Amino acid sequence: MTQATASAGDTASKESFAALLDESFGSSTNVEGSVLKGTVVAIENDVALIDVGLKSEGRVALKEFASQGQKAELKVGDEVEVYLDRMEDKNGEAVLSREKARREEAWTQLEKSFNENQRVTGVIFGRVKGGFTVDLSGAVAFLPGSQVDIRPVRDIGPLMGTPQPFQILKMDRARGNIVVSRRAVLEESRAEARSELIANLKEGQVLQGVVKNITDYGAFVDLGGVDGLLHVTDIAWRRINHPSEALNIGQTVQVQVIRFNPETQRISLGMKQLEADPWEGVEAKYPVGTKFTGRVTNITDYGAFVELEPGIEGLVHVSEMSWTKKNVHPGKIVSTSQEVEVMVLDVDPQKRRISLGLKQTMENPWANFVEKHPVGSVLEGEVKNITEFGLFVGLPGDIDGMVHLSDLDWEKPGEQALADYKKGDIVKVKLLDVDVEKERISLGIKQLETDPFAAAAGSIKKGDVVTCTVTAVQDGGVEVSVGEGMTGFIRKTDLSRERSEQRPDRFAVGEKLDAKVTAIDSKTRKVNLSIKAKEVEEDKKAMADYGSSDSGASLGDILGAAISRAQRDRSTKEEADEGTEE
Structure with a gap:
């Protein structure tokens, strides 16, 4: 064969190959930037050698064939799709990319889902400013922080690396931008669940929910698409001053539907209703006249509340706190959380009230006083207070007696006689009368002397x-x-x-x-x-x-x-x- 003949043969061969190539892929311009099917012909270290039917094979890193966080499962002979970046590089090899092929496939499918308003599945794999990155089967999307959940999420760790449903909010293939929302999917599911829940909701039903928000008067519980109010008085039988004492945001709780208004869709919930009512049989547990030890839970201007057991509280009225301290705030006699001994004075199961006494557990100084000091006794004491109607004199046992204006002097008018005394004076008094029930002691100063009128009146008639x-x-x-x-x-x-x-x-x-x-x-x-x-x-x-x-x-x-x-x-x-x- 002559050289000319050989050259002509080579030329014909090249033209024939080019024609075949054009027939398969079109011009080189059309082939580049396309997704081609190829065969794995060899695996060398971390690289797969792939034949896509071009004059030279291309190399693709094995990691491009692996799913997020997993190893690549690839072997010789496997057929794969790759993206042709260039026909050949400086080494004469085709420049291929599995990731770009996957991305192209993903974009095509995502555009279809976006146009048809369908959900897509992705995996949150990274954190960026203002949100997170999501792998949508090869395409990378942006998930804004506000679109992660219906409520703010403090820890997104459990969501990362797990396939999640997303809604595409917007996408621009030219710029390679995709914005997705997980919240939109949850809201849609929540609306469906809400409708189903409302349709089947009835009073007395026991449900599981998550504490969504806490206020001074109670907590809002998410029942799965609809919120119910758990009032502070329905959290527990025991006294709770603030819901945060018993509940935390995000806590899962079991509740019972107490009231449900289908028109307003307001739901009242209770937790204590799932427990036994401690007030049942309360009269038998706490008979009148018996003494018990309790804990002071709350102090008011009119008395102190004492917890006898969880859910059972009684009131010690200010008048039942001390035999002698009459005009003192209850907070100066007892303190919150203090353990005290009390006596049951009255029980009203219907009104769920128990009246307690603190002073009844102590010795009555009035009864003790009258035993030691009979009427007619002469005592000495300090003038504790002076009022418009007489003197108050301190007596043994930390109690006071009163000398009325009319009992100060036989001769002087009461107001005039009162001016002769001042607070702190030590005076002698005569015990005229003791009323233990009313806690009153009547004293006299003029009775220490003989009544001159009576003496004089005895001489005339x-x-x-x-x-x-x-x-x-x-x-x-x-x-x-x-x-x-x-x-x-x-x-x-x-x-x-x-x-x-x-x-x-x-x-x-x-x-x-x-x-x-x-x-x-x-x-x-x-x-x-x-x-x-x-x-x-x-x-x-x-x-x-x-x-x-x-x-x-x-x-x-x-x-x-x-x-x-x-x-x-x-x-x-x-x-x-x-x-x-x-």
Whole structure:
């Protein structure tokens, strides 16, 4: 064969190959950038040699054939699809890529899913600014942080490396951008689950949910597409001041549907309803009069709540906290979490109330006081307080007694006598009365001395004519002193038998006069007197002594004689008094 013949043969052969190539792939321009099918002809170290029907094979790293986090399972003879970057590189080999082939395949399928609004499956494999990267069967997509879940996710670790459903929000093949959302899928599933749950929901149903949010008044529980409110009073039978004491966000809880309103779709949930009610048979467990030890759970202005057992609390009213500390805030007697002994005073199962007493577990100082100090005893104490109605005096046993204004002094008015005392004074008092039930002790200071009025009143009686001294002249009459320690009063109409003489201004302070005792009032400590009554009595006596209308004597004669006799008697008495004074 000549050289020319050989050259012509080679040329024909080359043209024939080119024609075959064009027939299979089109021009080289069309082949490059395409996905081709090839056969693994050899595996050398970490590289697979692949024949795609070109004049030279291409090399592809084995890791490109492996799934995320797994080893490549590839052997000689396997048929694979690869992407042709270039026909040949500087070594004359085809430049192939399995990843790009997968990406191209993925993009084609993803575009179809995007157009048909279908979900796609991917794996979260990396973290980037503002979100995460997702492998969608070879194509890399961006998952914004806000699109990971319906609620903020603190730890995404459990989601990474696990196939998850996603919704494509937008994609741009030219720029290679894909944005996906896991939240959209969850919301769609949640809506479906919500509809199914609402349709089958009924009161009394027991469900499992996740604590979604906690407020001061309760917790919102996600039941799987719909939220229900678990009020703080329905979390447990025991007292819970704040839901966070018993629940945490994200916690899985078992709840019972207490109320369900289909119109508003409001759901009320309870946890304590799944447990036995501790109030059942409470009267038998806590009989009135028995003592128990409990824990102070809450303190208010009106008392303290004591837990007898989980779910059973009783109130110790402020009036039942101490025998002696009456106007003290309960927080100064007990403290929260303190263990205290209490007595059951009353049980009301219907209202779920138990009344407790703290002071009843201690000795009653009032009963103890009356045993040691009988009525009539004389005691000494400090003036603790002064009020408008008397003195409060400290007594043994850390209790106080009261001296009323009327029991301060026999002579002085109460307000005037009160001014003689000040807080901190040590005084002697007499025990007048003790009322254990009302916790009252009545004391007296004036009772330490004899009542001068009583002593003076013992020397006179109603009907006696006494000599008294004018101490004050008033419009309604004359005030006088009678003997020692007695005050008397002569009303205007009793100043004289004659109307013209019934004038108080006829008398002067210090003037002595005789009057008849008409009444002795021990309560007001006053003696009522009458000059008029004395004159009438004298007239009757004169009539009896000096005659009557039958004897022929005139009334003037009788009265004149009687008056003369009275004047003589008065003169004789005054002379005797003067002699005594000398």
